[in-house]
Amino acid sequence: MEQVQAIRAGGTGASVPIEHCQVCGHSALENVLSLGYMPPVNQMVTIGEVPRQQPWFPTNLLYCSTCELVQLGLAVDPVIIFPPDYPYTSGTTRILRENFADLYAECAAMLKLSGDDLVVDIGSNDGTLLSNFQSGGHRVLGIEPTDVGRIADKRGIPTMQRYFSPKIAREVRRQYGAARLVTAANCFAHMEDVHAVTDGIVELLAPDGVFVSESHYLIGLLDRLQYDTIYHEHLRYYSLTSLSHLLEVHDLEVFHARAIPTHGGSVRVYAARRGSQKVRPSVAQMKAAEPKGAAMRERLATFRKDVLLSKLRLLSIIRDLKEKGARICGISAPSRASTLINYIGLDEGVIDYVCEIPGSLKIGKYMPGTLIPVVDEGRLFAENPECAIIFSWHIADELTSILRKKSFMGILITPLPNPHML
Ligand SMILES: [Zn+2]
Numbered sequence: 352m353e354q355v356q357a358i359r360a361g362g363t364g365a366s367v368p369i370e371h372c373q374v375c376g377h378s379a380l381e382n383v384l385s386l387g388y389m390p391p392v393n394q395m396v397t398i399g400e401v402p403r404q405q406p407w408f409p410t411n412l413l414y415c416s417t418c419e420l421v422q423l424g425l426a427v428d429p430v431i432i433f434p435p436d437y438p439y440t441s442g443t444t445r446i447l448r449e450n451f452a453d454l455y456a457e458c459a460a461m462l463k464l465s466g467d468d469l470v471v472d473i474g475s476n477d478g479t480l481l482s483n484f485q486s487g488g489h490r491v492l493g494i495e496p497t498d499v500g501r502i503a504d505k506r507g508i509p510t511m512q513r514y515f516s517p518k519i520a521r522e523v524r525r526q527y528g529a530a531r532l533v534t535a536a537n538c539f540a541h542m543e544d545v546h547a548v549t550d551g552i553v554e555l556l557a558p559d560g561v562f563v564s565e566s567h568y569l570i571g572l573l574d575r576l577q578y579d580t581i582y583h584e585h586l587r588y589y590s591l592t593s594l595s596h597l598l599e600v601h602d603l604e605v606f607h608a609r610a611i612p613t614h615g616g617s618v619r620v621y622a623a624r625r626g627s628q629k630v631r632p633s634v635a636q637m638k639a640a641e642p643k644g645a646a647m648r649e650r651l652a653t654f655r656k657d658v659l660l661s662k663l664r665l666l667s668i669i670r671d672l673k674e675k676g677a678r679i680c681g682i683s684a685p686s687r688a689s690t691l692i693n694y695i696g697l698d699e700g701v702i703d704y705v706c707e708i709p710g711s712l713k714i715g716k717y718m719p720g721t722l723i724p725v726v727d728e729g730r731l732f733a734e735n736p737e738c739a740i741i742f743s744w745h746i747a748d749e750l751t752s753i754l755r756k757k758s759f760m761g762i763l764i765t766p767l768p769n770p771h772m773l
Contacts, residue, residue, distance in 0.1 A: 357544040358586075360426040361514075366408055366583075367426050372415040373545060373587060374597045380413040383421065383651045384578065384658060391432050392582045392689040395716035398724050405720070406431065408583055410690075414651055419643055420593040421569055421651070426543050427583040429514065435498045440712070441537075442479040442502075446746060450613045451536070454563070455483035458532060461607075461621075462561055464489055468531035471523060471555060473515045473548075474538030478503025484532075492527055494519060515542065520551035529557035537614065539564040540587040549601045553624075562603060562622045566594070570641055571616025573650060576768035577745070578658045578694070579687040580614065591618060591637045598622050607631045615745030662695055665770035669701060672762070678736035681705035681723070682750060682763075688742035689719040691766060699723045705742065706731045731759060738762040747773065 355376035360367040371378050388407040396405075411424040441447045458464065470484045475493025477500075485491045485508060493503050493510035500510040513519050523530075533552050542548045552562050567580055569588040587593075595605045606628040607621040618637075621628075642650045672679060681688065684705045692702070699722040706728035707713050713725045731739065731754075739754070741747045744765040751763055751773055763773040 355546060357546060358426045359544060360428045361430075361543060363428050364430070365428060366431075369413065369422060369424050369426055369586075372418060372420055373422055373543075374420050374593065374600070375415060375418040377415050377417040380415055380422075380424075381648070382424075383412040383414050384581075384655045385409075385411040386578065386581060386690065386694045389582060389690060389693050390720035391427065392584065392686040392719055393432065394434060395713060395719055395725070398715055398717060407720070410581060410583070412581060412588070414647065415593075416644060416648070418593055418596045419590060419641075419647065420596075421588040421590075423581070423583065423586050425583065426586060429496070429543065432583050433497055436712075440477045440479075440499055440502065442477045443708070443711070445749070447613055448479060450565075450611055451480040452483050453611075454480065454534070454536070454565070454619065455487060457619075458484075458561075458563065459487055462532060464531060466490075469527055469529070470532045470534065471527075471530045473533065473535040473552075474541070475500065475503060475508070475510055478506050478508035478510065480534060480536055481508050482506065490527070492523060494523075515548060515551060517547055517551040517554055520555040524555055529560060530555050531557050531560050533560065533562045534564070535562070536565040537567070537617070540566045540589055541584050543586060545587070545597065546600070549598065549603070553601050553603065556624070558624065559627060560623065561628070562598075563619065564594070564622075565611065565613065565617050565619045567614050568610060568616050568618040569593075571610070571618075573654050575615060575745075576654070576657055576661055577615050577687075578654075578661075579691040579767060582686060582690050584686065589618070590641045591620065591634070592641050592643060594618075594620055595634075595638070604628070604630065605634050608633050608637050610637075661767060661770060665695055665764075665766050668764060668770055668772070669697075672738050673701065675737075677738045677762075678703055678734075679738045679740065680731060680736050681718075682731075682739050682741045682754065683707060683743040684711070684713045684718060684725050685743050691742060692718055692723070693720045695766075697721070697723070702740070703736065704730065706739075728757075732757055735760055738764060740764045740766055741773075742766070 389410040475495045481491040503510045569590045603622040604625040
């Protein structure tokens with residue numbers, strides 16, 4: 352393996368600038384975009400608490416022309432970005448539940464999983480992904496660093512509350528045996544020291560084992576102007592080209608990949624020990640469609656320009672509404688809403704409140720970096736304000752029909768990719 356100095360913010364209680372590519376170590380990284388300083392998206396202050404000092408971190412995106420990786424310019428200590436009271440649960444989002452059911456069906460058919468096979472999910476969250484494999488009769492184990500793992504445990508899905516590492520991989524292997532399948536959904540781009548993590552995955556895999564990752568897809572991010580998915584949890588923004596490069600360093604070969612709809616556009620990638628699986632045409636097809644080198648540089652420059660224009664257009668719509676005296680609220684508080692709100696510069700003077708569905712762990716907190724309260728959506732239907740901005744715009748169709756059914760009458764705005772009234 353190439354010697355690449357690991358980025359380690361863990362244990363610093365602070366942050367470390369990324370001066371070398373996280374995957375290949377190349378040091379001449381090019382700046383793609385700067386969103387200014389941002390608060391951690393999941394540290395939410397309880398409403399009414401005395402305002403205290405809060406950390407803000409520079410948020411910029413870098414491009415490595417050697418391995419094609421687009422990455423964040425700063426690594427923040429995971430204890431800051433994944434606090435034990437991390438409020439995200441995947442089971443509450445329909446599109447994620449459906450996606451995990453689809454992942455199970457695809458894996459079960461493709462890998463011909465048997466009852467004895469062990470399936471390990473890294474970053475297993477509330478156990479939604481593994482519940483499908485458990486219902487299918489397979490042995491399952493979740494690894495999840497935050498308290499959300501206890502929800503999974505209560506559902507009967509065994510979960511270790513730890514950060515994944517080669518040490519944990521060896522521990523799991525000793526206790527449970529090798530894994531036929533290791534999954535990492537929406538977390539393989541998050542973990543620092545990705546080379547150690549990948550080594551751990553290789554150690555955990557049986558000789559015929561398969562590693563399936565799902566990550567937000569760089570090309571979809573660029574095409575749909577999803578700059579709001581840029582925040583400190585997401586250290587890397589993979590194309591299939593850059594992800595394959597990373598896995599190859601560890602002798603893993605990508606043998607199948609396909610686009611999936613989660614998080615506004617993700618990629619599901621199947622990898623195994625080199626030569627152990629037949630490589631499908633999907634891999635070459637997807638890689639061929641991705642810009643590289645000078646073409647990628649040009650694509651990123653266009654992205655930077657479009658992000659700025661999108662911000663100015665949204666502000667212009669909001670200004671017009673405010674001049675007419677409209678009350679504006681927000682629909683849903685996903686992590687991405689924090690980037691959008693802070694980059695655009697929205698505060699409690701512009702947005703009265705943000706609604707979440709009953710049961711959300713975010714209700715009763717302020718949106719990060721602001722004094723915009725997150726409230727139960729009942730308030731929206733009781734007050735019927737003139738306008739609502741859909742922060743979960745990537746599922747705007749689904750939300751619009753629900754909101755209309757529940758009799759919300761106001762104007763609905765989607766902030767991205769092109770800000771407009773629905
Ligand atoms: Zn690189």
